[in-house]
Amino acid sequence: MVDDDQGPGGSDEYHAGTDDGVATIFACLAVCLMILVTGLGIRFGGAILARQQAENAADLGALAGAAVILSGQTAACARATQVVGANGGSLTACAADGFDLLVQVQVDASAWGGDATAHARAGPVTTP
Numbered sequence: 001m002v003d004d005d006q007g008p009g010g011s012d013e014y015h016a017g018t019d020d021g022v023a024t025i026f027a028c029l030a031v032c033l034m035i036l037v038t039g040l041g042i043r044f045g046g047a048i049l050a051r052q053q054a055e056n057a058a059d060l061g062a063l064a065g066a067a068v069i070l071s072g073q074t075a076a077c078a079r080a081t082q083v084v085g086a087n088g089g090s091l092t093a094c095a096a097d098g099f100d101l102l103v104q105v106q107v108d109a110s111a112w113g114g115d116a117t118a119h120a121r122a123g124p125v126t127t128p
Contacts, residue, residue: 043112050116060087061120065103073094077096090107102119102121105120
């Protein structure tokens with residue numbers, strides 16, 4: 001009777017050239033690599049979403065504030081603060097430049113490694 005672990009001729013020698021179990025190692029490494037790439041993709045995707053949220057909040061806040069810029073910078077910045085807050089951001093800077101309103105917005109993205117910021121400028125296409 002021949003044992004499967006025996007070499008040619010029935011000897012019990014070690015087979016240095018066999019690849020038994022290599023596929024399992026490569027499968028484990030492939031799974032680990034896929035998990036790593038998926039985790040990095042989720043983190044990167046979350047950061048992009050936070051940046052887009054900040055840009056949207058800044059654009060809408062600047063437009064809302066520019067709509068009431070003739071009432072003064074205080075009224076325009078107050079309106080921009082309301083709209084930015086409703087869009088999940090916080091207004092960090094607001095200034096009037098003639099009939100244009102410049103805003104800077106920050107959105108919390110601590111789950112993705114920091115904060116996302118955006119700037120926006122809105123005003124009339126032509127000077128009234």
